[in-house]
Amino acid sequence: MHESSIALIELGAIFFGLGILGRLAWKIGISPIPLYLLGGLAFGSGGLVPLTGVGEFTSLAGEIGVILLLLLLGLEYSAAELVTGLRRSWLAGLVDLVLNATPGAIVALLLGWGPLGALAMAGVTYISSSGIVAKVLGDLGRLGNRETPVVLSILVFEDLAMAVYLPILTAVLAGATLLGGLTATGISLVAVTLVLVLALRFGRYVSAIVDSKSPEVFLLRVLGAALLVAGVAQQLQVSAAVGAFLLGIAISGSTAENAVRMLEPLRDLFAALFFVVFGLNTVPSTIPPVLGAAVLLALVTTATKVVTGWWAAKRQGIGRMGRARAGAALVARGEFSIVIAGLAVAAAAVDAQLAALTTAYVLVMAIIGPLAARFVEPAMRLADVMPGVRRGRRGAARSEASG
Amino acid sequence: MVNVEVTPLPGIGTRQDFVSRAGRRIGVITYRDGRMELIVSREDDPDACTASIPLSVEEASALAGLLGAPQLVADLRKENDGLTGVHTKQLSVLHGSPFDGRTLGDTQLRSRTAVSVVAVVRAGSVHPSPRPDFMLGGGDALITVGTAEGLAKAADVLDRG
Numbered sequence: 064m065h066e067s068s069i070a071l072i073e074l075g076a077i078f079f080g081l082g083i084l085g086r087l088a089w090k091i092g093i094s095p096i097p098l099y100l101l102g103g104l105a106f107g108s109g110g111l112v113p114l115t116g117v118g119e120f121t122s123l124a125g126e127i128g129v130i131l132l133l134l135l136l137g138l139e140y141s142a143a144e145l146v147t148g149l150r151r152s153w154l155a156g157l158v159d160l161v162l163n164a165t166p167g168a169i170v171a172l173l174l175g176w177g178p179l180g181a182l183a184m185a186g187v188t189y190i191s192s193s194g195i196v197a198k199v200l201g202d203l204g205r206l207g208n209r210e211t212p213v214v215l216s217i218l219v220f221e222d223l224a225m226a227v228y229l230p231i232l233t234a235v236l237a238g239a240t241l242l243g244g245l246t247a248t249g250i251s252l253v254a255v256t257l258v259l260v261l262a263l264r265f266g267r268y269v270s271a272i273v274d275s276k277s278p279e280v281f282l283l284r285v286l287g288a289a290l291l292v293a294g295v296a297q298q299l300q301v302s303a304a305v306g307a308f309l310l311g312i313a314i315s316g317s318t319a320e321n322a323v324r325m326l327e328p329l330r331d332l333f334a335a336l337f338f339v340v341f342g343l344n345t346v347p348s349t350i351p352p353v354l355g356a357a358v359l360l361a362l363v364t365t366a367t368k369v370v371t372g373w374w375a376a377k378r379q380g381i382g383r384m385g386r387a388r389a390g391a392a393l394v395a396r397g398e399f400s401i402v403i404a405g406l407a408v409a410a411a412a413v414d415a416q417l418a419a420l421t422t423a424y425v426l427v428m429a430i431i432g433p434l435a436a437r438f439v440e441p442a443m444r445l446a447d448v449m450p451g452v453r454r455g456r457r458g459a460a461r462s463e464a465s466g
Numbered sequence: 467m468v469n470v471e472v473t474p475l476p477g478i479g480t481r482q483d484f485v486s487r488a489g490r491r492i493g494v495i496t497y498r499d500g501r502m503e504l505i506v507s508r509e510d511d512p513d514a515c516t517a518s519i520p521l522s523v524e525e526a527s528a529l530a531g532l533l534g535a536p537q538l539v540a541d542l543r544k545e546n547d548g549l550t551g552v553h554t555k556q557l558s559v560l561h562g563s564p565f566d567g568r569t570l571g572d573t574q575l576r577s578r579t580a581v582s583v584v585a586v587v588r589a590g591s592v593h594p595s596p597r598p599d600f601m602l603g604g605g606d607a608l609i610t611v612g613t614a615e616g617l618a619k620a621a622d623v624l625d626r627g
Binding site: 139140144145147148193197204205206207208209210211212215216218219320324381382384385388 | 473474475476477478481483491493495498499503505507511512513514515517518
């Protein structure tokens with residue numbers, strides 16, 4: 064009795080604290096993710112006030128958080144959108160992949176974390192936070208802008224890349240050989256293709272399995288299906304999160320819309336716990352030694368994302384200001400970097416400092432991202448009036464956007 | 467012809483817009499859940515938007531009606547072009563008009579002026595083919611068809627009763 068009351072009090076304190084942090088974050092215009100991480104750091108092992116008694120619950124809840132994050136991500140896209148997005152953006156997507164995965168991999172190798180650490184860090188620095196980006200674009204009223212489809216289709220590419228990357232990472236972390244890694248890649252590629260075809264042709268039937276008029280039944284079915292698929296996927300070493308992502312893609316139309324509406328609060332709840340758990344498991348004293356590397360990575364990968372966005376927008380005939388906006392919009396990293404680091408750390412196959420580096424990196428990037436998106440325009444104007452910088456002939460050299 | 471461009475916004479919805487003759491991009495973002503936003507591009511930067519205004523379903527149809535009313539008149543005018551002597555006009559029921567708050571049948575427009583009311587535009591929405599029991603209100607615009615003389619008389623009737 065006594066133990067459960069302590070756990071309840073601690074959980075209540077965590078949620079209430081997160082609520083205050085979340086409100087504060089959106090008020091000052093940044094994502095709440097870094098504050099959640101900080102909250103976790105403060106109450107974790109070696110933190111200010113270590114918590115006891117809620118570990119089991121929070122770590123399972125954190126895993127559910129990851130599953131819901133990816134399920135909702137899948138639900139937000141229809142298969143048709145993914146296919147057309149992929150067709151339009153594969154080149155920009157590849158540039159994005161090469162430019163942004165490389166710095167993470169190099170830093171990991173320099174720190175002596177080996178190929179496994181390099182693979183994980185490559186993912187951490189590669190993937191933008193589609194949650195933060197979409198929210199920021201909406202808040203800044205940029206959804207109607209011409210460069211926004213460019214940004215969104217790069218995000219689509221990244222999310223699909225995750226569906227291939229996560230199973231590989233999972234397999235390799237589990238100590239698979241080269242052959243095992245290749246098998247996992249093969250399985251995930253086949254699974255992604257299969258799900259896309261299935262969703263395009265028979266999306267109605269998949270939706271019909273989970274659909275119900277009663278909200279209660281619907282919620283239970285969707286959540287149940289997601290956990291089932293995720294569990295089975297994990298058993299097959301294809302990563303639970305990817306299973307949920309693929310299920311999300313397969314559910315379409317009004318069913319997907321209802322599911323998003325219903326699951327969003329659940330996702331926010333469990334994902335917040337996931338970030339806290341990640342923070343809890345990171346020992347604060349491990350951060351200072353990697354702080355330099357984190358700041359360096361932050362600077363480099365801010366630049367590489369800006370270059371990616373700039374280049375992709377330029378190809379679509381967008382003006383200078385729009386190119387800069389596209390680049391800055393992509394800077395934010397967040398939930399998926401933590402998901403990747405969480406996988407790597409849980410497998411205990413990589414250097415424990417990876418968690419510290421990722422925490423510090425995401426702390427910086429989740430703050431820089433929204434700020435960069437917000438202040439890119441004044442910065443560009445300032446650059447334009449500064450002597451020595453060639454004034455842009457915005458609009459003059461515009462070519463008609465094609466496709 | 468206005469060339470409306472439809473651009474998918476993956477995970478969000480679609481953007482439909484066109485470039486006006488003045489060089490401004492005007493359009494609508496339709497979210498997946500049906501919400502709508504009116505967008506107008508910035509003057510100095512056609513890639514960006516100076517405003518994106520959320521519209522409820524009622525507000526969107528009101529705006530469409532406001533912008534569509536002259537179009538309705540223009541369409542009818544074009545249709546009646548071949549018929550000599552037939553004109554189309556938009557007549558207003560002013561606040562305080564004798565028919566503000568009375569039915570269309572009460573105006574007896576048809577028998578007194580031989581003018582037909584083909585539609586009523588109220589607060590942006592179009593009510594086509596109103597029946598005699600249609601309740602008129604101040605601010606309504608009547609889309610009417612008749613002879614020039616009949617239309618002038620009808621305007622008087624609506625003003626003075």
